[in-house]
Amino acid sequence: MSDIPADLKYIETHQWVRVSDDGTATVGITDFAQEQLGDVVYIGVPDLGVTVNGGEEAGVAESVKSASDVFSPVTGEVVAVNEALEDEPEKVNEDPYGDGWLFKVKLVDQGELDGLMDATAYTEHVAAEG
Secondary structure, three states: OOOOOOOOEEOOOOEEEEEOOOOEEEEEEOHHHHHHHOOEEEEEOOOOOOEEOOOOEEEEEEEOOOEEEEEOOOOEEEEEEOOHHHHOOOHHHHOOOOOOOOEEEEEOOHHHHHHOEOHHHHHHHHHHHO
């Protein structure tokens, strides 16, 4: 079974979000998603300063076998991107919940998190897809 941390929120397209005390939300793809992709060779993230919308496309993950859109779980202004992925996209495979994070946003509405899946619901979602 894929690693599914309990402290994160998830969306059906296999992205996660971790909210910090300062209202900044870190976004990445799940362990399940990176397993499905295989060896990641390129990560496209949104530009700094742009606004991403919850549930909408915000980037792309490309592997040796496929490409997949990356969706933002939440709405907000992009305040940081993981520049290390430009030279080392494999970090997404090695540590999807740590060094393999994709981008950070300043949340517009904390209430948006209430509509996302918790780890239990996401575990059931992954099991249903498997």
